[in-house]
Amino acid sequence: MTIDLLVSEVGPRDGLQSIESIMPLAAKKAWISAEAAAGVSEIEVGSFVPAKILPQLADTAEVVAHARTVPGLTVAVLVPNLRGAQDAVAAGAHKITVPLSVSETHSLKNVRRTHAQMLEEVRAIVELIRSQPEGRRPKFEGGLSTAFGCTLEGPIPADKVVELAGRLMDCGCDEVGLSDTTGYANPSQVKDLVRRVRAEVGEEAFAGLHLHNTRGLGLANVVAGLEVGVTTFDSSLGGLGGCPFAPGASGNIVTEDLVFMLESMGLSTGIDLPRLLEVRRIVAEAVPGEELYGFTPDAGLPLGFAPAGRKADAA
């Protein structure tokens, strides 16, 4: 079966970092294995940050080690700096993303670094990666956060996003993605910004969209992304997560609803939706105090629902 679109699960990183509960290592492993078995082929499994800042992700090295044993899975991690990248490379992550907040105010508040300092860090990470033996070099994405607006600065000029996308590529990133950290994005803006950033970095170097559902527009923004040819979308199982540093900004788009929408549209994700829905149980049991979101899990699949693959077979 051909995959039309990549759904990249970020729950074990973005979801877990923003809740108070700490998920036990065994549950993280079970979650990742079960979701990969349901057909999810890329998972951001953690973040290499000091345990005192995010104790929820303190076991990321062990999570990466487990995830690397799952056949066919791309194991992604987030790193805030060179130190984190060193850990990620040592752990054997397949993909590293460093976030760069387009809002410098947010960057200073979040990681206490200016744009210039962050780009310096990015260059150092590129050097680190290039110094690795071939076959051990992770893919390196620059993730532009607060790209659609910031709770501290307000509107973010598109020109600034495009400029920083270009500078990330100049520093040696393999690709650049756009994050709606604050849930400010709207469909027109998504189309416009994706077009502009892609024109700047090139079609192949556009990593995809990381969208939040803060104001209910998450899937509407996915549709806008599809209209301009975006093929990779981040999401979080049960909508777990958000940005702990952007007040009021919560909620990644829900993997279950995203997969339901794409498969309904005849776009194959390679994911078995009934099996994906079962993975919720693992998460719910492991962090019982935390709320899980999603409309499709509540409403159930439509009568006679045919996923993309089955539609293609019938056609």
Place this chain on the structure above:
Amino acid sequence: MTIDLLVSEVGPRDGLQSIESIMPLAAKKAWISAEAAAGVSEIEVGSFVPAKILPQLADTAEVVAHARTVPGLTVAVLVPNLRGAQDAVAAGAHKITVPLSVSETHSLKNVRRTHAQMLEEVRAIVELIRSQPEGRRPKFEGGLSTAFGCTLEGPIPADKVVELAGRLMDCGCDEVGLSDTTGYANPSQVKDLVRRVRAEVGEEAFAGLHLHNTRGLGLANVVAGLEVGVTTFDSSLGGLGGCPFAPGASGNIVTEDLVFMLESMGLSTGIDLPRLLEVRRIVAEAVPGEELYGFTPDAGLPLGFAPAGRKADAA
């Protein structure tokens, strides 16, 4: 200010008919007046059905009488049959919609009528309307419900929707709309079906989309509608409502989130969003046991949010 898109509020009808609480007449009047004052220019204020079936809407005639006094407001009602249409005409409604369920199983269960019987009713309503003196003839819409799928029949063939759209026009309807009664619609299907139905009935006779958010795809389907030029969308304040006859199908799209999305996209609705958000209080106080939905009301407006009009002024 030019209005780009018509947001047609259906909460006083579709919302109230699907909850157990009965909203007092005074609150209905206050709701309609406040929402019109916020800039909503069309409201479906009730339904002319026997009070024993829907006691929540038993005062529709009085609601229409009040709504007619609100300057500039288009007063719409739903009617299931000729009897209801007679009441609607007598009350002086500006617009009448008769629902025709594309799923005949749903039609039989809902109103105990076949397609042929419903079309006979539609013809009788057209005669009634045409017999009125000029200036007293309400606009007449045929609303195709379960157009995107049915909880009883499953998938609904697009050809059947197109055929019934044509037959409604042949019967003398002024326009035809499409309703996702069950929350089965997906963006690809919306684009495809709107194109086909519009090709059948003509651009001017396409009334718009009535979407539900049952599986979280409501606003995503709006974006799909916008892509193919739809200019009228139904929604319900606080997401109140659904279809009491389609088990598991609940939740009109939320007016507040819809207006936020459209205005963010630079599409003018003529609606003042902060004032609209204040209308929730009237509804919440009048039916205190009922849940109100909406992401934008919870998250608040983005810092530096500029509605469509202000963006146009700045440009």
